[in-house]
Amino acid sequence: MENVVYAAMPGAGSIILIVVVILLLFGGKKIPELMKGMGKGIKGFKDELNGPGEETKEKTEE
Numbered sequence: 001m002e003n004v005v006y007a008a009m010p011g012a013g014s015i016i017l018i019v020v021v022i023l024l025l026f027g028g029k030k031i032p033e034l035m036k037g038m039g040k041g042i043k044g045f046k047d048e049l050n051g052p053g054e055e056t057k058e059k060t061e062e
Helices: 002-008 012-026 030-050 052-061
Strands: none
Touching (some): 012 030
16 A cells, blocks of 8 residues: 555656756746745635634734
Protein backbone atom coordinates (compact mmCIF):
# COMPACT_ATOMS: atom_id res chain seq x y z
CA MET A 1 0.00 0.00 0.00
CA GLU A 2 2.87 2.42 0.73
CA ASN A 3 4.23 1.94 -2.79
CA VAL A 4 1.04 3.42 -4.23
CA VAL A 5 1.47 6.60 -2.18
CA TYR A 6 5.08 7.05 -3.24
CA ALA A 7 4.19 6.51 -6.89
CA ALA A 8 1.90 9.57 -6.86
CA MET A 9 4.56 11.92 -5.46
CA PRO A 10 6.61 13.84 -8.05
CA GLY A 11 10.35 13.48 -7.92
CA ALA A 12 13.01 16.17 -8.08
CA GLY A 13 13.36 15.79 -11.84
CA SER A 14 9.66 16.33 -12.41
CA ILE A 15 9.59 19.42 -10.21
CA ILE A 16 12.59 20.93 -12.03
CA LEU A 17 10.94 20.26 -15.39
CA ILE A 18 7.71 21.95 -14.26
CA VAL A 19 9.62 25.02 -13.03
CA VAL A 20 11.53 25.30 -16.32
CA VAL A 21 8.31 25.07 -18.34
CA ILE A 22 6.68 27.78 -16.21
CA LEU A 23 9.70 30.04 -16.68
CA LEU A 24 9.59 29.51 -20.45
CA LEU A 25 5.87 30.22 -20.64
CA PHE A 26 5.67 33.32 -18.45
CA GLY A 27 9.20 34.69 -18.29
CA GLY A 28 11.09 35.90 -15.23
CA LYS A 29 9.44 39.31 -15.03
CA LYS A 30 5.85 38.10 -15.06
CA ILE A 31 6.14 35.46 -12.31
CA PRO A 32 6.35 37.90 -9.33
CA GLU A 33 3.21 39.65 -10.59
CA LEU A 34 1.39 36.32 -10.83
CA MET A 35 2.45 35.33 -7.31
CA LYS A 36 1.35 38.70 -5.93
CA GLY A 37 -2.06 38.34 -7.53
CA MET A 38 -2.41 34.78 -6.26
CA GLY A 39 -1.48 35.90 -2.74
CA LYS A 40 -4.13 38.62 -2.80
CA GLY A 41 -6.69 36.11 -4.04
CA ILE A 42 -5.89 33.62 -1.29
CA LYS A 43 -6.00 36.36 1.36
CA GLY A 44 -9.38 37.53 0.09
CA PHE A 45 -10.68 33.97 0.09
CA LYS A 46 -9.55 33.41 3.70
CA ASP A 47 -11.12 36.71 4.74
CA GLU A 48 -14.44 35.63 3.24
CA LEU A 49 -14.25 32.28 5.02
CA ASN A 50 -13.88 34.06 8.37
CA GLY A 51 -17.09 35.92 7.70
CA PRO A 52 -17.92 39.55 7.09
CA GLY A 53 -17.88 40.46 10.80
CA GLU A 54 -14.26 39.48 11.39
CA GLU A 55 -12.81 42.05 9.01
CA THR A 56 -14.78 44.96 10.47
CA LYS A 57 -13.74 43.99 14.02
CA GLU A 58 -10.06 44.10 13.05
CA LYS A 59 -10.39 47.52 11.41
CA THR A 60 -12.17 49.06 14.40
CA GLU A 61 -9.49 47.78 16.81
CA GLU A 62 -6.71 49.52 14.85
